[in-house]
Amino acid sequence: MYDLGSSAMRTFAHQRVHGAAVLGYRRDEHGRTRLADLYQRAPCRLLFPDAEHDEPTQAVLLTTSGGLTGGDRLDFTLRVDDGARVVVSTQAAEKLYRALDEEADTRVDVHLRVGAGAWVEWLAQETILFDGARLRRRLDAELAPAARLLATESVVFGRRAMGEDWRRGLLHDAWRIRRDGRLIWADALHLAGDVAAARAAPFGFGDAGACATLLYAGDDAEAQLPLARALLADHPGAATAFGGLLIARLLAADAAALRRSLIHLAGGLRQGIAGLPARLPRVWYC
Template sequence: MTSLSQAQPVPPGPDHTLHPEEQALIQGQTQGQTQVNAVVQKMASAWNAELSLQFGRTARGTVLQRADHQGPLYVQKAFYPEGPDLAQVYLLHPPGGLVSGDRLQITVKCCDDSHALLTTPGAGRVYRARSDRALQHQINTLHVGSGSSIEWLPLETILYPDACTRLDTHVNLTDDARFIGWEITSLGMPNQNLPFATGNLSQTLQITRNERILLRERLQIDDGSRALLDGSAGLRGNPVNGLMVAGPFAMPDKQTTEPLIDALVQQLRQIVDECDALAAVSLTGEFMTIRYLGNQTDQAMKLFVRCWQVIRPQLLGREACEPRIWAT
């Protein structure tokens, strides 16, 4: 029989180490080398990783009450650079990206009157898919309790050419909960002149309040819609796109609130106008939305951070306090 090292193919992205029980299962196969090779390839390059976080309010402020994880997806601790009222957490995924068959599921719950900011220490990556086109899937589900807030501020996600990707983010708000979040996606690797000429992407952001949809955004790129990459009604040839969402901005007293929101929109438009890329800001329902189209993920990040610095005091009553990991 061919040895494990000989039978294992080189995957398109970084490899994952097999568990001992997986190695035993493979070595125990008796149905021939072909079956062994197929099992090795599938198990060596697929993870089902889950992370479930719960934040709660105590006399000491916001605490990370639970952090359950399965697979290579976890957090180490909560940080409190702003004081005990708000926890900052870094989401860690040591493999650094998704290969064929990977599924990452992140669930975050902020119980009533708790506050959390979540970010990542580096860019996420989705590597070239195998020939079997097994889906590379990430699901983010955020539950925000009454009087609570979640800031979902990850670094960019880079889709390698020929990736087969689905990225879903669902935000469930309760009553007067608040949310600020962004997603920055690089289709292909523009710095290396590698466009997203082949591959699939289905990307969804959905925000609900008490089970009623407030905002839904979807981007679909496949062979049937690849013209969107260059079309004037699509991405206009820009490989990097970003969406920032903040709200809800409720207007219980329209005469008082509407001028404040209008002033905020004008302030954000000044920031957007200074960006050397296609960018826009608008009030979509109860949410402030900032959109970016360009060639640089760091440019999108800088734009969103500047907008966040302006929005945060208005929406959450807090001055901006950047996670220290962003400075590394």
């Protein structure tokens, strides 16, 4: 019979995950984008839906663990060769649960390698932070000359419709964008400890319950600034452009409002920049 009060029973280790996925694409001799590399380790999985005839090749990244918590780690690498066109989305919003004090932070690392003349969209759906969640997320993009990248990341500070709020924890959300080996943008959002106070500051997030960053990297980025600002005219966000980058920030009262704004902005930009339909992958509308 087990002694449930013994130290041996009290010091068990929680099971944690280290998922990984690697995805590669190339352009064949007929100009079609083909899968060139695929690796996945649980809980990461990749799905390949049939894209509409007027859409680039699509892939959908999902996790089978039902959410992440302290000590969990995900690594995703996308390599797209010269001239290929790819859209990668996540299947749904990712939930981050409370981390125990003795556990490491949750880590999510995204690595994008975009070849010359390639078009890549990284369209991640929301990350929902439960109270006590601690997340370190990083997106690294290496862009060859004439490569174009449209990328989104967003965070929800608790599910307001469920009466939840992210009041304590950690969020370190970092971006690093390089063009032809040269760093052209570095950015990080850092909130730690009593995040409720930092969020409530008028110069911080005010009463916003969710935020998002959209980035477009391309030689024509500055020329797209009027379009971005027009798309944001009736939405809570702002945009700027410099050095081959267009960057937009969005704030919203809740996740639903943020999603509507982000779909409108990303859809309008992909249409105006690349002549693609003003819609995101189907998983965004499920």
